[in-house]
Amino acid sequence: xxxxxxxxxxxxxxxxxxxxxxxxxxxxxxxxxxxxxxxxxxxxxxxxxxxxxxxxxxxxxxxxxx
Numbered sequence: 001x002x003x004x005x006x007x008x009x010x011x012x013x014x015x016x017x018x019x020x021x022x023x024x025x026x027x028x029x030x031x032x033x034x035x036x037x038x039x040x041x042x043x044x045x046x047x048x049x050x051x052x053x054x055x056x057x058x059x060x061x062x063x064x065x066x
Contacts (some may be wrong), residue, residue: 016051023048 027044031037037045 016054020048020051023051 023044027037027041027048030041030044034041
């Protein structure tokens with residue numbers, strides 16, 4: 001039981017933010033090589049944002065209630 005908890009903790013704390021950062025970096029690299037953003041790079045960036053909002057740090061807001 002403790003191993004399942006540890007595995008979930010490692011997955012959400014380390015691997016998910018790392019993969020989101022990798023997807024964002026890949027999107028930036030492809031944009032730099034090909035010029036403007038394409039559908040693929042836009043999807044990579046949106047996927048990274050979704051992963052980060054689900055598992056990673058929340059975006060800071062100006063007011064706490066908004």
